[in-house]
Amino acid sequence: MAGQFDGRGVIVTGAGSGIGRAAALAFAAQGARVLAADLDAKGADGVVREIEGAGGVAAAVVGDLGEQSVVDEVVRTAVERFGGVDVLVNNAGIMDRMSAVADVTDAEWERVLRVNLTAPFLLTRAVLPHMLAAGRGTIVNTASEAGLRGSAAGAAYTASKHGLVGLTKSLAVMYRRQGIRANAIAPGGTATGIVVDADRTAHGPAALGPHFVNLGRVARPEEQAAAIMFLASDAASDINGVILPVDDGWSAV
Template sequence: MTLPTAPPAQDFTGRTVVVTGAGSGIGRATALAFAERGARVLVADLNAESAAEVTARIQETGRTAVAVVGDLSDQTVVDRLVATALAADGPDGTSGTIDVLVNNAGIMDSMSAVADVTDAEWERLLRINLTAPFLLTRAVLPHMLDAGRGAVVFTASEAALRGSAAGAAYTAAKHGIVGLTKSLAVTYRHRGIRSNAVAPGGTITNIRLDIDPEAAGPQALGAYMGNVGQPAEAETQAAAIVFLASDAARNINGAVLPVDGGWSAV
């Protein structure tokens, strides 16, 4: 008697994956990792040149990729992304499904303490880091529910696990991402939808930091920065995201996975 051969747990052949912030850093590494595993990838980014470069690189390997450029806190951009993803999935341009959504796009704050955060910084951080993932998830969810399956992975942060890893606006936004992750998991767990998050620690990316080292925030947080440890490569975070989206994690739902070299354990 021979046992049936199980398909690889991280094979995404025939599946459509949306990755936001896919033009650089963790998003870029994630888009490439899904493409390597056979997925059709929608590369979403605010930077047209970066999105085009990643899309071209995927296409050069013989895989399918399409780019959508725009600000995902704008509902019209969200609607265009979803329509593009569904068209890219179906044969001959007919409507298909969105199997995986990776809400990765985000920006850093200036490490400002609560008393120093301006209205503009607060609103920008919440809009990009929390409202935009909410809008896109809300738009994708009906299509996943119609299909009876789907995986959503959010990029949270070490700052989502404590109050000493970033400024007030970024920390609040990432705590919000954890709440959104868990709410989604609880509400739709019996309808085939899984929702999880990674919480990266220090990671080598090109994300821009604009920090005044003499400000109250950096002065207060500096004492904790010695626990960061060795920064991870973007590919390390991508591997965790792919795992959480894969069938290998089919019974993992509502989890926040620290990928921080043990920083959160200190």
């Protein structure tokens, strides 16, 4: 299991499925010790078993990453098991109902922002002391095509991903002199288990419909994971504050 991440401690959120699972397996295949965090116990435990079955080192923490106590457990476990955190991949996320602003409920807004933006903030804040003490660290966030435009999702999801883009850039500027890099990928359509529970007759989905004609092909989770791996690697040592579209050219249209 030796490779470019040999011996490094990596936290991957949303590791139970989709892009997170692909990233966790890819890091482990390159020698990383992986902490798989997910709300789904079966998915997180399954990834750990797969990594350990291949001779790697992994651990799972199950819980809602919007809760400070779960975030504390994730970071504490990674530090205790791996000796530190070299890479944080904030990948966990949920979709909204494609709702237009006038139709967004308080519950939809608060849940989407909590998972997609507050949880990455909480995790980043929790790992920073360890990275600062080590004098190095890499953070890779999973943003979205919706973080680059206003026509790829509903109001809550769009706001959350624009916020994640801003958080990424702020981190890059504020901590570059301390040896910490922060970048993000902006996936287009990707074959994951995320389900959009939308009323197609509502104003939001109806208004967004025409804008999806330039979606491009649907990517495999492994393609997104490859971009995450690159941004986290030493090969990207001078790349900081970048939002990398992985979308078959959708962002270029």
